[in-house]
Amino acid sequence: LEEPLIFEIGTTETCGVDLPETQTDLPSRLGSFVRTDGTGLPGLSEPETVRHYTRLSRQNYAIDLGLFPLGSCTMKHNPRLNEKVARMPGFADVHPFQPVSTVQGALGVMNELAHWLIDLTGMHGVAMSPKAGAHGELCGILCIRAALEARGDARKVVLVPESAHGTNPATAAFAGYAVEDIPADKDGRVDLEALKARLGPDVAGVMITNPNTCGLFERDMKAISDAVHDAGGLVYCDGANFNAIMGRVRPGDLGVDAMHINLHKTFSTPHGGGGPGSGPVVLSEALSPFAPLPYTARTKDGVVHLVEEENADAFSEKHFDGAMQSFGRMTAFHGQMGMFTRALTYILSHGADGLRQAAGDAVLNANYLLRRLEDVLHAPFADAGPCMHEALFGDEGFGERLSTLDLAKGLIDEGFHPMTMYFPLVVHGAMLVEPTETESKAALDQFVTAMRSLAERAKAGDETLTTAPHHAPRARLDEAQAARKPRLVWSEEAS
């Protein structure tokens, strides 16, 4: 059964909520601004609404249904305790402008989470307000620019390795920097010598991902940081892959100045079909003073303060000798409280030992997949040693008309979500597989069986793969048509 659109089944008269019958004898204060057109918003009764969305939901794949091996996206189990906690009225039903005396618990959560993030990364401070990973990247780069400007040093270039997430160059460009690539060496790591050669007084810093997008730990990270610092630059680290090393390596020890943490990856706040995310940014001592408003701080009397424009200067003066020089504000309120409660719940559940164990299991799972598949799939860096929490393969040896896309779509018919495809760009037909630590060995073995079978079909040139998936709610969708003649809203005429 196909599920129609709400515009095809709802009417503007139908209403699935009851509202008091409003007395209309009061004069309106809307003046001449009263809405005269109908909104055209369709309504459904409550039973129809439940059914519509329940049916729709069943056309989705999700972590709750199976393995979701999207490299660099860290799709791990989302504990239901986190959801329960986030819905406690003291967290869910609190207004951002309530007086601080009435939100000590909420500010306490922010502070407690902030301290965990600082300790886990070995950094000095953290900006909590960024709303997602890319927003966090931006925050980090803006801190770098603010710090450089504060010392009157207007550098113009940011170096980004070619394997970087696409968000990295976009972010640097937004912050007004020219972006230059750094090449990779044959093992898929940053070429240290090439980097050193490029450093100079025009380079504001580097944006680097560690573990990198080939799934490898950047052995030279500390040397890279030292070289950048020696040249007067600063180091941004993309934290998308922190899941591999949490509790085992501290980015602060590697010389990182700023790193965003995706709470919705590493700390298991659910992806929700594309957000909301949350991207706090941990900062080195050099960058901490420039973090955006608002921030929270607990003073000696145990009270947690929320520092905003209202009290920023006075607070900085009183408690930081005026050192806090926030570069501004990135969002209207204090950040993703709903994600903070979930992430803190997750962190407290694991504890320092459990987070370390989680990283270990994530890496173990990825290496297991790498070794169980390297004989049937091209694994470009397999000989370079262990991978971190993701295993990278390429399409070498596939039949002529078959591609990574076909294998990925074939996975759907085997009951799995495809892996990340064609990323990183350094490997042809890349397949980046990240199982995460919340997959069982049984699930991995099923996945291996499916992948081996698909790899053999791809190499044998089995063309039925080119039309996969065959057992999904939809066959392959015509993305070209969607882009050529965009239909982005429903209209009666068009349908």
Next chain:
Amino acid sequence: LEEPLIFEIGTTETCGVDLPETQTDLPSRLGSFVRTDGTGLPGLSEPETVRHYTRLSRQNYAIDLGLFPLGSCTMKHNPRLNEKVARMPGFADVHPFQPVSTVQGALGVMNELAHWLIDLTGMHGVAMSPKAGAHGELCGILCIRAALEARGDARKVVLVPESAHGTNPATAAFAGYAVEDIPADKDGRVDLEALKARLGPDVAGVMITNPNTCGLFERDMKAISDAVHDAGGLVYCDGANFNAIMGRVRPGDLGVDAMHINLHKTFSTPHGGGGPGSGPVVLSEALSPFAPLPYTARTKDGVVHLVEEENADAFSEKHFDGAMQSFGRMTAFHGQMGMFTRALTYILSHGADGLRQAAGDAVLNANYLLRRLEDVLHAPFADAGPCMHEALFGDEGFGERLSTLDLAKGLIDEGFHPMTMYFPLVVHGAMLVEPTETESKAALDQFVTAMRSLAERAKAGDETLTTAPHHAPRARLDEAQAARKPRLVWSEEAS
């Protein structure tokens, strides 16, 4: 993908909860009773558990997915507000033996619901503790027997119409009565004259369903009650079909002495795949004193009392002049609190006007189906006038090798749950269709289209129906094998 059993994927070492590491230096007080065998209970981690049950759930049909036209089962929308309310800690996290001063809200819910049930049915009292419909029937019959015994009148026979639910005769037999049938007239209603002829000093009472299982209102209900009362008997009414008449007819006005109310049908507490139900029994003045313990009662000071063995005699003496002569106790505690909160929430949402409207819409929906289908399906009582909230059809005219079962299984392929089949017994190949008031006209029209097509295929002898469903998680299951060699628990050897 087939979902394995927990015994096939779990291990006795795996655990999906964390527990404190117990200090073992304390002496145990278990003596020699310590468990020595392994329980053999398989465990799964939390992520595996979520996935196992989420996948399993998707093999179910449910109200949330579509029309569920099970006659006499009243599968209506289950509002999520009810679920939210039932989970409020003050209701969900209260022990049945807490002192009454600490549970005034819970007792208040029971009392408030009790008053609604009494007012809606026009009765005198209500026994809240029965755990389900059949338990409620039993409660009603036991009240009747207790009342007859209290007046020293040991009658031995209960009359039950042939269209009765199977639970009715089972209940009467359990209470020690001989069961005799009452025939139906050609319109599917109780034959009043035949009933009158059978009444006498040996007849304890009748058990009757109104609206009856043919979906018709028993026009002579008041006359039946009067005749039974005149003969010294009492009238039990099966309340399974109360949804059709709530707010429009009061059973008390029809002379009923006892009627159970399925909170999980009429008042929308969810069926949950087979329970829990809840079956409070409303009682006439004649029967109220005999209701089982415990009961709740609000005294003039506004305090709600819970009357149990502990205080029953004293309370009856003080507040009822000793009239309360409970026949005993049917369950350990006070009944289905979780269902009471849901039902009261539902009732308050509708109010007296909304419940009346709901009954009207339920009947309107059923009549609409009756009239849209009577030309293609045999509708034995269609000429007798409007039906109540369910429409009854038979298999007359089906191809030789095709049955009601085949049509019903064919409905599954159309995306619907089958209707009630082969019940009531008075119609050959009966199909009892109850849409309920929470279905939209659009849903009914889809159902009509599917039914018309199936009826035509059945009449044309389309044998593909005999192997339907073809698009369900399973094809027809071999029930005979299941009964012949019962395998009721999993064992390693057997699988």
Next chain:
Amino acid sequence: MRYLPLTETDRSAMLDAIGAPDVDALFSDVPPGLYLDGPIEGLPHHATEMAVEKHMRRLSKRNLAAADAPFFLGAGAYKHHVPATVDHIIQRGEFLTAYTPYQPEIAQGTLQMLFEFQTQVARLYGCAVANASMYDGSTACWEAVAMASRVTRRKRVVLSGALHPHYAEVVRTMAKFTEDEIAGASPSLTATPDDDGLIARIDENTASVVVQYPDILGRIPDLRKIAEAAHAKGAKLIVVNTEPVALGALEAPGNLGADIVVGEGQGIGVGLQFGGPYLGLFAITDPKLVRQMPGRLCGETVDADGKRGFVLTLSTREQHIRREKATSNICTNSGLCALAFSVHMTLLGEAGLRALAAENHRLACIASDRLAKLPGVEVLNTHFFNEFTLMLPTDTRQLVRDLADKGILGGVSLGKLFPQEDALSGGLLVTVTETTTEEDIETLASALEEALS
């Protein structure tokens, strides 16, 4: 009204199709004087979700939630931590809003779960077969008694004096109508159960002996001895368990000679809920008697394509088929509670259940040691799992109310449970679970000390 999808336009169109002028006309079979021509008077009209939620919240706040007080109640209903996962799963619409799985092709979710549940219960109880659940422990207890009488064709039922008095009362009430003869007894205030006294009451007419394990005072009867005695007279041993967590530490009744094991499953997955809905468990050790069992049963079979599948089976025992010849009046089971139990039990597994039981017992030992030190307080039990009986020099009914006024839910008074037995009025049943903190124990100890001084 938000739950009613028909618009006025729909209603008109449908009435036209039917050929009726209005909805009232559809009720023409109701004799005139009996049809109400408007909403029943004196009752409120429909209300917004917001208003209803507010009203219900106000009522809920007039209760003291167990989590908000030091809490020591048990006696058949136990407070355990239920993982959030359990509630998430039972709220899946496909489980919550499904009907009894009479159409197995589209109900394999519920059916496979029930098959797993039956196996879990059988293993927990050390039995061969379990059913798909019953209303609660007390009704399961009565069903066991009725089954034993059917199987033995005898009518005499010997109840242990330390059977939960409400369970005993349910049995007595039902037996009035079936004419079983109930031989009950008063509980004796001894440190170990009076197994010999119970055995002495078994005779050749005895259909069944009903023993609670652990018993209502928290003591642990010697099931093996009682089973031998019962079997020697041709009687069936029915063992009642009200705390499933105990069987993570105590030998399973089915391994000790019980013929039927029944119990309350609430302690795993279900929560307190002021007494209901709960979960009746029912299992037997002799699989040959399965056709005499009450309640729904789920069995394994294959579908037309040869795939494994599950169905409700042996329903010819049941009333909706057999009518007055059914094995029981029961129809509805406690399906959603069975799901909650099964999910929680799957999360625990053997290792988790054992650890949970150990933690319960550890804290109960700490509490018993602490409270035994109070002047005037004596711990009755030699053995216990997670509840035990204190003997106090006062009527504990009033004591419990006084403690509640101080915000302490201090236990269950034996005086309340056994109002006819004056000798028991000084008894206080104290229950300790993994949710109890040592701080809670101290709070209770101080309050008791104060109350008794």
Next chain:
Amino acid sequence: MRYLPLTETDRSAMLDAIGAPDVDALFSDVPPGLYLDGPIEGLPHHATEMAVEKHMRRLSKRNLAAADAPFFLGAGAYKHHVPATVDHIIQRGEFLTAYTPYQPEIAQGTLQMLFEFQTQVARLYGCAVANASMYDGSTACWEAVAMASRVTRRKRVVLSGALHPHYAEVVRTMAKFTEDEIAGASPSLTATPDDDGLIARIDENTASVVVQYPDILGRIPDLRKIAEAAHAKGAKLIVVNTEPVALGALEAPGNLGADIVVGEGQGIGVGLQFGGPYLGLFAITDPKLVRQMPGRLCGETVDADGKRGFVLTLSTREQHIRREKATSNICTNSGLCALAFSVHMTLLGEAGLRALAAENHRLACIASDRLAKLPGVEVLNTHFFNEFTLMLPTDTRQLVRDLADKGILGGVSLGKLFPQEDALSGGLLVTVTETTTEEDIETLASALEEALS
């Protein structure tokens, strides 16, 4: 650890398969001194679900929930009743635990929802096209400014003085890096907005004019007039709405000449959540500019079998494809909040939204009339929807804190919102929604009267 499925047996078997002696060996690329050989010190170890829940509950109870107080806060975040259905649906695992729908064959649930959402937003705003959501209203506001600068190739941005000061601050912060020139202003304490003053600031270099509707003081600017003036100079009109419910009563900005309409969607479906996650809405009136829009877009297409289906489209605008040439740095949207909004909006429909808006306005009128009667209190606004400004003879920052001490959340101080503007420190922004009772209004009135006497 309950979230980690690997058993020790599994780990050994897997290490064998890999050929590594232990897990630490897999980290051999980490230089020795940098690899931690045990859990980080000073941090607690893993905890039971029960313990974590207790800890978090204790923290949550140190907050005063909006539902537990007479509540009058708004200023960009609104308390509305969210039907229980909304939360049920967003907790469906298939929505909650899905990723961004990059594999459309198995993500039609999310994609169809987004297509419906885009259409709902476009209709609410009176626009041609809307995107699939952004972080929140303030970031959407900045994205609109950036888009207008891209489209007009101009750099000057004229902000209304009555734009939410935090929105203005976000724009100012971002513009520092893009070198847009921001022309702001102080809000004037007039009964109607100073539209003429705003118009006077528009010139030929102006890329965009940013106006809030209703504005931060609750007043309603004349969008049509401002649009004409902006367009006359070749500038784009950006309208910001922070309270979507208002558009059930007020003319849609898209119908009044706005080019870009952005806003905060939190008021429908999302809840307060201490400021996040919220829901940025973004729509435009000229569909030709769609390739200049930021954020994800969902579009209709067909699959290989010709069936209707939905995909993320026009992603060549986006940074993960275009890298440094992207229209915006945004990547994640606010998908689950968009779902909540869409479900709530579907429950409301046009009729419900209109009724909800009417009820908000009715209660706001009652409140404004009541409070205007207090001695020393003046209502600033001639027009308002559900929030209005009181002028009081006191610094309202302290007043708000004093009211909170009495358990009343009485409004938002303009002194807090505009700390640089001393003239505003007597202003109190009071918001009234359908959740406000007349009793709440009385409570606030009495408390204000007392505070001012």
